[in-house]
Amino acid sequence: MSKMTDSAKLVSRFESALRCPHCENPMKVAGLKSLVCPNNHTFDFTKQGYVNLLPRPSAGNYKKELFEARHKIVVETGLYASMHKTVGKAIKEYADAGNPCLVADLGCGEGSHLYKILDECDNPEVTGVGLDISKEGIIMASKRYDRSIWFVGDLAKSPFADQSFPIVLNIFAPSNYKEFKRMLVRDGLAIKVVPGPDYLRELREALYDDDEKRAYTNEDTVSLFKTHFHMQHLFHLNDTKKLNQAERQQLVQMTPLAWSRDQARIDAYLDRDVSEITIDLHILVGKYTE
Template identity: 50%
Template sequence: MTNRIKSAHHVSGFESIFKCPICDSSMSVYELQSLVCANNHTYDFSKQGYINMLSHSIKTKYGNDLFEARRKLIAEGHFFEPLSSAIAQIIKEQKNPAFILDTGCGEGSHLSSICDTVSADLGNPITGVGIDISKEGILAAAKNYTNKVWLVADLAKMPFQDEQFDIILNILSPSNYAEFKRLLKDDGLVIKVVPQTDYLKELREVVYDEPEKQAYSNADTVDLFKENFQMISTSRIRYTIDLDKPFIHALVRMTPLTWATPEEKLKDFLDKDSAEITVDLEVLIGKKVN
């Protein structure tokens, strides 16, 4: 069975969660080929199994190289494993967390790891849906993780009916809180992950000369989250991880921190045989305000 057919079969089991991004009407899977709305707007399953639901193509700075590096670091280097474990634990404590949406999912490693852990530990199937505006990211996700739903879509107008998701993940990614509130079930949770002060400090010290840029503040981001959701809890996850040369190169390719940095400035860092890197994150958990 091809990835296209597998994905169409999978999506046909819960096609009622979708709505057309053009006309807002309901959608259904047609002949295991396309997702089609009541007004005949049609979105084909790609051969890799994802669906592109953008009305027009959008260029992003996030290309194949970045997503390959990110997957290497996450899936092979276990760079964010303590974070994934912590999020999985939060989700396992919820009542029947059947539908999880990852907004800005990139190449899908976070969502896949979290869903698989929760599903195995609870003994229940979990439906993981990942969306990203980058076609390259979603293409990589669909190639590597075939038992999830992967969509190229816009966070400003997500192609889902209201109140469909038990959990909305937003990991080191832009947010759209109006859409999050629309899509979240009344008893659902939004889990947002933001950098804390020491996040990638060893790399920041190479990239930035100004001391104020070498540390990171997320105070404005946290305040905005509190304005939109009732804060249930917040926790800090901080650890160091030792990376060898291939993973150091993957880290540099993965992070937008280095995009505007001249190659010669990064040379000494890239030449290291190993480097200890600090991961410092804050996990915000919120629910809808009644």
């Protein structure tokens, strides 16, 4: 069976969680080929299995090279393994309590974090739905990971029905809490992963002189999250790992931190002997109780 048909079958099990990005009516899978609303707005399954649900094309900043580098770092270095374990465990606890479990990753990029997290959570009843505004990211995700559902779409005007998801993830990506709350079921969880103050500290120090860019504070992000959700857990993860030169090259390519930086400074960072990198992350787990 083709990836397109497999994906259409998987989506048809969860079609009630979708709504048309144009007219907000429910959508259904038609002929294992398309998603269609009652006003005949039609979105085709692609051969890779994803569906583009953006009302109009969008040019993002994130390019294929960045997503490939993120994929390599996430899958090959294990830098984010503690984050995957922690988030996977939070989902598993929720799912094992017998709750039906559809997990949306909003701003999922090339999909590796969602894949690793679901692997950790190890519950076949949990299905992942990745959404990103970048078609490049979603193409990569859908080529690699076929147990999840992949959509190109805008998290600020999401193609998801009201109260259709028990869990939303939001990892290093912009948020739209009004939308997150609209799509969450009552007592559902929002899980947001943000950089802590020491995140990629060694790279920041190599590329910037300016103290503001070298240091990073997430206080405003955390306070805003708390105004929308009832905080259940706030995990602080701080890991330091050695990276070889090839891995440092991927790191430079995967982060907007190095955009428009002086090439000489980037080269000096790459030419170091084996060096360490700090992965300082805060994981916010909040319940939607309104």
